[in-house]
Amino acid sequence: xxxxxxxxxxxxxxxxxxxxxxxxxxxxxxxxxxxxxxxxxxxxxxxxxxxxxxxxxxxxxxxxxxxxxxxxxxxxxxxxxxxxxxxxxxxxxxxxxxxxxxxxxxxxxxxxxxxxxxxxxxxxxxxxxxxxxxxxxxxxxxxxxxxxxxxxxxxxxxxxxxxxxxxxxxxxxxxxxxxxxxxxxxxxxxxxxxxxxxxxxxxxxxxxxxxxxxxxxxxxxxxxxxxxxxxxxxxxxxxxxxxxxxxxxxxxxxxxxxxxxxxxxxxxxxxxxxxxxxxxxxxxxxxxxxxxxxxxxxxxxxxxxxxxxxxxxxxxxxxxxxxxxxxxxxxxxxxxxxxxx
Amino acid sequence: xxxxxxxxxxxxxxxxxxxxxxxxxxxxxxxxxxxxxxxxxxxxxxxxxxxxxxxxxxxxxxxxxxxxxxxxxxxxxxxxxxxxxxxxxxxxxxxxxxxxxxxxxxxxxxxxxxxxxxxxxxxxxxxxxxxxxxxxxxxxxxxxxxxxxxxxxxxxxxxxxxxxxxxxxxxxxxxxxxxxxxxxxxxxxxxxxxxxxxxxxxxxxxxxxxxxxxxxxxxxxxxxxxxxxxxxxxxxxxxxx
Numbered sequence: 270x271x272x273x274x275x276x277x278x279x280x281x282x283x284x285x286x287x288x289x290x291x292x293x294x295x296x297x298x299x300x301x302x303x304x305x306x307x308x309x310x311x312x313x314x315x316x317x318x319x320x321x322x323x324x325x326x327x328x329x330x331x332x333x334x335x336x337x338x339x340x341x342x343x344x345x346x347x348x349x350x351x352x353x354x355x356x357x358x359x360x361x362x363x364x365x366x367x368x369x370x371x372x373x374x375x376x377x378x379x380x381x382x383x384x385x386x387x388x389x390x391x392x393x394x395x396x397x398x399x400x401x402x403x404x405x406x407x408x409x410x411x412x413x414x415x416x417x418x419x420x421x422x423x424x425x426x427x428x429x430x431x432x433x434x435x436x437x438x439x440x441x442x443x444x445x446x447x448x449x450x451x452x453x454x455x456x457x458x459x460x461x462x463x464x465x466x467x468x469x470x471x472x473x474x475x476x477x478x479x480x481x482x483x484x485x486x487x488x489x490x491x492x493x494x495x496x497x498x499x500x501x502x503x504x505x506x507x508x509x510x511x512x513x514x515x516x517x518x519x520x521x522x523x524x525x526x527x528x529x530x531x532x533x534x535x536x537x538x539x540x541x542x543x544x545x546x547x548x549x550x551x552x553x554x555x556x557x558x559x560x561x562x563x564x565x566x567x568x569x570x571x572x573x574x575x576x577x578x579x580x581x582x583x584x585x586x587x588x589x590x591x592x593x594x595x596x597x598x599x600x601x602x603x604x605x606x607x608x609x610x
Numbered sequence: 611x612x613x614x615x616x617x618x619x620x621x622x623x624x625x626x627x628x629x630x631x632x633x634x635x636x637x638x639x640x641x642x643x644x645x646x647x648x649x650x651x652x653x654x655x656x657x658x659x660x661x662x663x664x665x666x667x668x669x670x671x672x673x674x675x676x677x678x679x680x681x682x683x684x685x686x687x688x689x690x691x692x693x694x695x696x697x698x699x700x701x702x703x704x705x706x707x708x709x710x711x712x713x714x715x716x717x718x719x720x721x722x723x724x725x726x727x728x729x730x731x732x733x734x735x736x737x738x739x740x741x742x743x744x745x746x747x748x749x750x751x752x753x754x755x756x757x758x759x760x761x762x763x764x765x766x767x768x769x770x771x772x773x774x775x776x777x778x779x780x781x782x783x784x785x786x787x788x789x790x791x792x793x794x795x796x797x798x799x800x801x802x803x804x805x806x807x808x809x810x811x812x813x814x815x816x817x818x819x820x821x822x823x824x825x826x827x828x829x830x831x832x833x834x835x836x837x838x839x840x841x842x843x844x845x846x847x848x849x850x851x
Contacts, residue, residue: 468707
């Protein structure tokens, strides 16, 4: 793992920048831009979920969108039936986590290889896409929530203050909630990574055989990280449903799954901040490309991915980290001639 | 004597991979705190034997008893939990983690964080690698890697330690230091050491087991083993040094 990503200095710096943005942005941005930033934060949470299980756990999951979509749909269906959003919010985290646990159990305890892992997660996502897509008829409803098939579910009630269904959050409140969730997820994962569990997860990625010989049940640790990843993706899905008060089967689509992987590759595998940077940069770029007609956005995204894989294989954040490291050493080297071992 | 339970015992152990009979009727017994060297030419089944003892390979037939308990059908992580530590032949440190983290992970499984910190420090001092505690394991020189690997094994304080070629690729000075370290470890742990280097075996061994084509063909002192004509023929190519 990269030293820059590991150090607490960089974590503290990231958190300080995050807190400054949380407090500062609503004061300087207009409402439209603030809503735009909110969706970046939602997608960043999704990006971080994959950054954790892939970058630290070594589990390349093509189906992170499945947990994301599940979070959105569970929230939508639950809140339309219950009115108050407190329990639906929690369900949107718990249900995807349980689904991830079940899927992970089959994969890890069945000792399936990495290739099958990719195939299974991708297939499950596409099954969910087709399943939800074909629920357009009026008979497809859960309680008072019509699933809507390819039309999606519109007019999803937004989060309210816990226990007070009439105190609905404004877009600005939603920004605070979403951005705080991003910071908490980041902080939580940082703490997890530096704990015993986190170190075993990283060690199992490096050398699973050795982890087993040390007496750790690698399967359990992988399952745990996969479940945590599912829970975080579910949280992102819930916030996504809140952001637009709308959800549709496209969030289970192949494009969505691929995009998350691109964020992680561009931002830097093996870091938590990298995928946030990658996600924001690519989302911003996509929306910029959307304003003109000459270039197809998917074509540009594909080109960016190829460029990064070939020229900046470690991603933005680790590469910048290396540059800072080098500059720092040169600076220290010029101050003192003593070499450090 | 019969009442004393050996730390590890195999009974009529056999492994077949397809048509290859990799382990044949191996009956092996090691007492608590004993140090045993296992030798044999390439392909004699030494590594397979180690993999059997650590649950990485399941026997086709026969039993493996650790302190009287059958471990042959356990999960791959169970032997480590019971107290069998192994340094594999292929270097297997966590290359992306620091020297400290590598040893700490081993110590932490059975200890609290504070205890693991103390044990890690003591272990690194014992194997002479404390000065390199913050170095990423992947950047270490070969001899140093071997010592850190030994540190990883002893940090968990397992009653039985298996070392697969601990002196492979080391300089003479490093080999001597490794021999010293192994004898020191043997004061508290039973050890099985697979090795090729006869000089190294002379430095540490009191009893040697010879494997050939998957079977145990002799068990004796190093001197008697090395003067045995049959062993010279199959193992040393008739040219003992």
